[in-house]
Amino acid sequence: MRAILNIQKQLMPDLLDVMKKRYTILRHIAASRLIGRRTLAASLNMTERVLRAEADFLKEQGLVDIDPAGIRLTEAGQKVLDEMEPMAKELFGLSELEEKIRDTFHISQVIIVPGDSDTSPYTKKEMGRAGASALRRYVSQETVIAVTGGSTMAEVATHLSPTTALKGSWFVPARGGLGESVEFQANTIASTMAKKTGGQYRLLHVPDHLGEEAYQSLIQEPNIRELIEVIRSARIVLHGIGEANVMAKRRRADEATFSALAREGALAEAFGYYFDRDGVVVHKMPTVGLRLEDIQQTETVIAVAGGKSKGESIASVLRFGHEDVLVTDEAAAREMLNYT
Template sequence: MQSLIDIQQQLLPDLLIVMKKRYLILRQVMLSDMIGRRTLAASLNLTERVLRAETDFLKGQGLLLIDAAGMRISDAGRRLLEDMEPFYKTMFGLSDLEERIRAHFGLKGVTIVPGDSDTSPYAKRELGRAGSAALRKVMGKDDVVAVTGGSTLAHLANQLMTQTPLKGNWFVPARGGLGESLDYQANTIASTMAKRTGAQYRLLHVPDHLSDEAYMSLMQEPNIREIVEVIRSARIVLHGIGDAMVMARRRRVDESVINAMEAEKALAEAFGYYFDRNGAVVHKMSTAGLRLEDIMETEVVIAIAGGRSKGEAIAAVMRFGHDDMLVTDEAAALEIAAIMDRE
């Protein structure tokens, strides 16, 4: 299959360009359920004239349904995308990129989806779908899965499904609550995952950022100590990655601490720890939940993050060296590859 695509690239390069374009149109329509031509053209960076010609062709092939309300994919179009899935990464050159990043950081697996989550909500949704597939692949019977918060993890939670209920499994928040939208908090994401899979869940009703005194006091509470022990026993950790300064301000970290982190060149944040470009921890917060030593002992650690703006942050956390799998998008992966080339 690889050789066939190589031959097409050499003899009929225009054919591959057209195939990619039509594949992306069908995939975007499928991800959005129903979409108008103008919105679709903007999301794909195509002119409406070019898009109209392509969608008219796809409609004629019975792959798209178009009416006054907008466009939606037909059953035949959905089946075609499913048939193409085994080799679409080769078509987009993502398979080689996955292997480059995997080998460079010593990971067990890398999954890259097309697009840029910074600019396309559909790419972020696809990132969540790929993350849920990665989690299902490694999740076993009676596993405890600890999850962090964030919009990408929320997309993953909403797409997580299993064929049979996971009655013996537990989903737990990796840390306390973050002072942002309830939909993006780790407690909400853990409960959503459990409800969608028939699993069980526990919640941790404590602030994300604690003073040392508050931390010591809370850890004396039997109920808090019990759930924290469950969290720290997790076999799988699923986490996002953020920009260090953005996350610090969202957590209302003191300005003096932010200034100190800037001086130490903090670049990335993951599971409450702040990393510099080389993957060294430059700041940590007292929190009831997973500690760095727990992450280092966890059997499976999966990072899911995308968007060109996060490329450097993702690379920094991968250099930390305790992630097993990375799920990201094309824009972030290309940025990571550019960083690798400069090293």
């Protein structure tokens, strides 16, 4: 397939540009389910006149329906998208990019979606869909799955559906709550994933950041201790990656912590640990839930994170060396290669 596309690039470059444009339009419509023409044009950075012409063409082909409520994909349109998926990787140059990231950071599997989730909510939806697909690929019957919080993990949850393996699985929060928006807390995401898949869940009703005395007191409580043991037995960890300063702010860290993070060169945060450029843990929070040693023993660790702004942060966590699967977007992947 790559050889054929290379020939097409040389002989018919305009045709490939048209294919990429129409594939992108269909992808955005599929991610939105129903979207107005003006909103779609703005999200694609396309004039309404150009989009109207493309939408009319796609309607003529039976790939979309257009009515006063907006544009939606037809069954034929979804079939075309599914059939184009393998080709799209080559079309956007993503297969080669996946190979580079996989070889550079020594990861078993890399999945890259087109776009930049910093600027496109549809790219984040695509990452969520790809993250859900990756989870389905690795889950087995009666698996304990530990998940972190965040908007990207919430997007993964929306794209899950029942499978035999997922129905018998347990979803648990990887750590305590950050005190952020309820819909982005790990407890909420774990319960949403369970409800979407027909699985079961356990909740951890403790704050993420604790003083040492409070931490020691909590882990002595029998119910909390038993739940922590379940969390630490997780066979799959599904997590996001954040920028160090952004996550410290979300955790309402004090000035001393911010100064320490800057002094130690912290760039990224994942599951309560802060990493420097070389993937070395330079700071950690005394939180209830997964520990670094649990991550190192976990059978499958799946990271879902994207956006150009996070490229360096993602690279630093990957250098820690315990990710098995990375789901990211094109902008983050290209940015990551600048820090090799």
